[in-house]
Amino acid sequence: MPNSFVLVQKNNHVAGLTLNRPAVQNLINLEMAQEMDEICRQINQDNDVYVVILTGAGNAFCAGSEKEKSLQSGKKQIRCDEEIARKFNVAASIASIEKPVIAAVNGDALGEGLEIALACDIRIAAPQARFGFPDVASGLIPSDGGTQRLPRIIGRGKALEFILTAEIFGAAEALETGLVTKVVPMSDMLTVEVDTLAKAVAGKAPISLRYIKEAINKGLDLTMEQGLRLEADLYFLLHTTADRTEGIKAFQQKRPPEFKGQ
Amino acid sequence: MSDFEVILYEKKDEKGYITLNRPKFLNAYNIKMRDELFEALSAAKDDPEIAVIILKAAGEKAFCAGADLSEFLTAPPPVAARQVRFERDVWGLFLSIKKPIIAALHGYVLGSGIEMAMCCDIRVASEDAKFGVPEMGLGIIPAAGGSQTIPRIVGRGYAMEMLLSGRWISAAEAKKIKMINRVVPRTELLPVVEKLADMIRGYDKMALEFAKQAVVDGLDLPLAQGLELEARLSHLLPI
Numbered sequence: 169m170p171n172s173f174v175l176v177q178k179n180n181h182v183a184g185l186t187l188n189r190p191a192v193q194n195l196i197n198l199e200m201a202q203e204m205d206e207i208c209r210q211i212n213q214d215n216d217v218y219v220v221i222l223t224g225a226g227n228a229f230c231a232g233s234e235k236e237k238s239l240q241s242g243k244k245q246i247r248c249d250e251e252i253a254r255k256f257n258v259a260a261s262i263a264s265i266e267k268p269v270i271a272a273v274n275g276d277a278l279g280e281g282l283e284i285a286l287a288c289d290i291r292i293a294a295p296q297a298r299f300g301f302p303d304v305a306s307g308l309i310p311s312d313g314g315t316q317r318l319p320r321i322i323g324r325g326k327a328l329e330f331i332l333t334a335e336i337f338g339a340a341e342a343l344e345t346g347l348v349t350k351v352v353p354m355s356d357m358l359t360v361e362v363d364t365l366a367k368a369v370a371g372k373a374p375i376s377l378r379y380i381k382e383a384i385n386k387g388l389d390l391t392m393e394q395g396l397r398l399e400a401d402l403y404f405l406l407h408t409t410a411d412r413t414e415g416i417k418a419f420q421q422k423r424p425p426e427f428k429g430q
Numbered sequence: 431m432s433d434f435e436v437i438l439y440e441k442k443d444e445k446g447y448i449t450l451n452r453p454k455f456l457n458a459y460n461i462k463m464r465d466e467l468f469e470a471l472s473a474a475k476d477d478p479e480i481a482v483i484i485l486k487a488a489g490e491k492a493f494c495a496g497a498d499l500s501e502f503l504t505a506p507p508p509v510a511a512r513q514v515r516f517e518r519d520v521w522g523l524f525l526s527i528k529k530p531i532i533a534a535l536h537g538y539v540l541g542s543g544i545e546m547a548m549c550c551d552i553r554v555a556s557e558d559a560k561f562g563v564p565e566m567g568l569g570i571i572p573a574a575g576g577s578q579t580i581p582r583i584v585g586r587g588y589a590m591e592m593l594l595s596g597r598w599i600s601a602a603e604a605k606k607i608k609m610i611n612r613v614v615p616r617t618e619l620l621p622v623v624e625k626l627a628d629m630i631r632g633y634d635k636m637a638l639e640f641a642k643q644a645v646v647d648g649l650d651l652p653l654a655q656g657l658e659l660e661a662r663l664s665h666l667l668p669i
Contacts, residue, residue: 249665250661250665253661253664253665254661260657303637303641304633304634304637304638304641305632305633306637307633307634307636307637307667307668308637308664308667309637309640309641309644309660309663309664309667310641310644310660310664311660311661311664311665313657313660314660315641315644315645315648315656315660316644316645316648316653316656316657316659316660317653318645319645319648319649320649320653322608323583323584323585323608324582324583324645324646324649325551325552325553325583325608325609325610325611326608326611327645328530328551328552328642328645328646329551329552329611329626331641331645332530332551332552332630332633332638332641332642333626333629333630334629334633335629345608385653388653389652389653389654
């Protein structure tokens with residue numbers, strides 16, 4: 169099955185993923201979610217990919233999901249609905265990627281669209297991008313990690329405000345609260361900004377990138393003592409890599425290193 | 431509708447208003463206030479007509495300047511103290527409320543005052559608000575959850591600074607470190623809080639309750655378990 173709802177482009181160790189339903193603001197449908205899940209699996213196994221960029225085609229990043237449409241309305245079918253709902257969970261697929269993922273938030277990131285952005289590691293936004301969880305306004309709650317990842321990223325107080333009020337907020341507030349790390353001044357600068365960052369990250373040793381992501385994500389769930397132990401273990405494992413030797417050699421010979429992910 | 435002496439309790443349009451009302455004493459928290467807050471919070475918690483709780487304070491100078499020190503040397507005997515811990519656990523009650531609670535903060539927000547504010551979900555402050563944890567200067571530590579709630583809200587670094595040094599911070603600095611959500615002019619404080627409350631009370635009560643539970647309980651769990659909690663709650667809501 170050729171991919172159509174998610175475009176994939178590989179270039180110099182950077183995999184660019186584009187949500188591709190621009191006519192409907194890249195709303196997630198079942199096909200897109202299933203394609204994305206498969207793509208994320210492949211990226212984890214593809215040793216040639218060091219860094220991932222995620223963005224949306226057209227004017228929106230992703231304005232939400234068609235999940236609710238697919239669920240039986242009004243009937244008590246919780247188990248069946250839960251199985252269907254989980255198939256739509258694109259943020260869960262993105263979060264399973266073990267390599268750094270950069271979100272280029274080119275436009276609105278709402279509902280599940282925001283959950284997807286939150287599942288990435290670094291978020292950079294265009295100035296016109298808007299963010300929000302409209303879920304409680306429809307008697308629902310975010311259900312692809314939004315209630316868990318938003319407070320872990322911007323803190324409890326602001327997260328409760330955004331989720332309980334269902335308000336839409338702009339890029340400036342997203343920057344102020346730490347939801348995104350950068351807002352480019354003009355929307356056409358987003359691609360260059362993100363590509364430059366991705367290129368810089370892709371120049372680092374791929375295994376250490378994975379270990380850093382693991383140390384931070386797992387470490388936040390551990391006690392400090394356990395987290396320090398994890399960090400030390402991963403650090404000493406990196407001493408066994410060929411890239412580590414190459415890094416030292418390149419430094420001594422005053423040249424850029426050539427990492428191979430080995 | 432309120433027979434209380436040191437607080438006011440009112441209901442309007444699904445909003446439950448609890449007002450600290452000892453303005454002459456900068457709304458200092460005393461035993462009477464503890465007992466009355468306990469009753470008002472219990473009532474608001476159980477009242478199906480209330481969707482959102484607003485915690486505010488009377489007078490111009492203070493939300494609450496801390497515990498009433500004049501009562502400090504009249505400590506109850508241990509038996510009474512233990513009984514209070516079970517029967518009048520205001521902080522435990524605060525944290526057990528599943529409805530959204532919004533704090534409207536002005537003037538001095540110190541000691542017990544800041545701790546009360548930290549038990550709320552959304553905090554709006556006026557420009558004149560000042561925040562501080564003065565306990566260290568009295569040879570005691572915060573006893574209404576401050577040592578737990580403040581670092582969970584502003585992070586370890588700022589919490590340590592405030593708790594250890596006792597330094598007061600302005601509304602602007604409190605906003606910067608995310609201790610509060612918004613800063614508004616004094617005259618706008620209640621209108622902004624009511625506008626937020628009105629927006630929130632328009633939503634389904636169970637969805638609000640589950641959203642709050644997912645965020646608050648989820649933060650005490652590892653991410654994977656938090657995600658499971660969210661999924662379970664989300665599927666309990668009728669589509």
